[in-house]
Amino acid sequence: MRALLFLGCTVPVRNLNYELSARKVAEALGVELQDLAEFGCCGYPLKSTDQDKALVIAARALAQAHGSGLPLVALCSACAGTLAEAEHQLAHHGELRAKVNQQLAPLGLAYEPGVKVRHFMRFLLEEVGLEAIRAKVTRKLEGFSFAPHYGCHYLKPSEITGGFDDPEDPRSLASFIEATGAQAVDYASMKECCGGGVLGADEDLASAMAGKKLAELDAKGVTALALICPFCNVMYEGQQKAIGKKLDLKLKVPVVYVTQLLGLAMGLSPDEVGLKLNRAKPKELLAAFKS
């Protein structure tokens, strides 16, 4: 099984632990991930000011992906959402496609429908399946508890994602966590948005949004908060100290990526899943998996 890996802006620079663990897990599950040197930003950051240009940028990536005949997977939920939405719009609207292709022509590119775009976790769920993942688990993460954070664009809008998991009652990440033998924690603020989308416009607001979840999990006491998006990571890991200061809370919520948990359970070493690169250290895990 093969797929194109779309890294986007943040993952290949700031979240090497996520990228490394995703690549290793894919390899262990028999998924061959291919890179395209031309891939860059998906266009999402331009959407709020110029959605026409954002669509052309997304179409550029889709045009580059099309020739391979492979499905595309993204580690960032915003990339997955943006590219899936662009594919949906362009495949269904001929006029729009013609307009976009006019702007791609000078780059020697043309968009054609047919690239299947998914978040990496959804790809694992649908193409590999939980049963095959469970069969690869050699070291159960028993005794650990992880709080899944679904974020937004992994699930929504369901018109685009096709409702593979219920946005109002999501289960998919919990089922990955349970596949590792760990406990998936259900908690009140589970569906909350991280606030990353408004960090540039209003830091206090973004902090209040992320702080709500961090405060709940800090009080609850979990092994770690488990993420699948580098934007959410900016808020929950990168900004955690600043948020604690703003809200006058001593926050100590360890943060991991779900792919790191899968890797550890499948027998990969902490270094192979980049566990030392986590900044909000999952101390219990590090102690248990001392290499």
Place this chain on the structure above:
Amino acid sequence: MISLNDCDPGFKFEVAAEPGGAGIKACFACAACSARCPVAGHREEYDPRRIIRLTLLGRREEVLSSPLIWLCSACYSCQEVCPQQVRFTEVLTAIKNLAAKAGYAPPSAKQIAGLLAGHGRLLAVTEFENEKRAELGLPAVEERGADYAAILGIAPEAAEAGEEA
């Protein structure tokens, strides 16, 4: 009090003509969007239903110049619960696009085009990044800013300047 003389009856059509904007005409003001909005939970002055009402009334300048329209986190929660398929996240994107054309985009939004035209990503990839990647056995990544500069109509020199801004 709102005087109808200060309203622009064409504004709602202007919004509806933008990609994603058409749904605004279906709003029957139930406020499911406002109830479900995680931003509204922290900022009561941010009220999706109110933004829709003001737009339908034609309060063009008031809506486009409002700093509140930039507080949407684009989480799509409102879109999921709307019984009328207004698709408020997309409607607000349409409104923000019009606001940007009118010169109201916040400074953080303005820097983005320059960064993309310079690096093809929001974050630069230097030799330092690729050395770190190589140490972990990860393949090198490349910058393809020129493609982005061409799409955005930004000259490479201006892209550098945008980065400094």
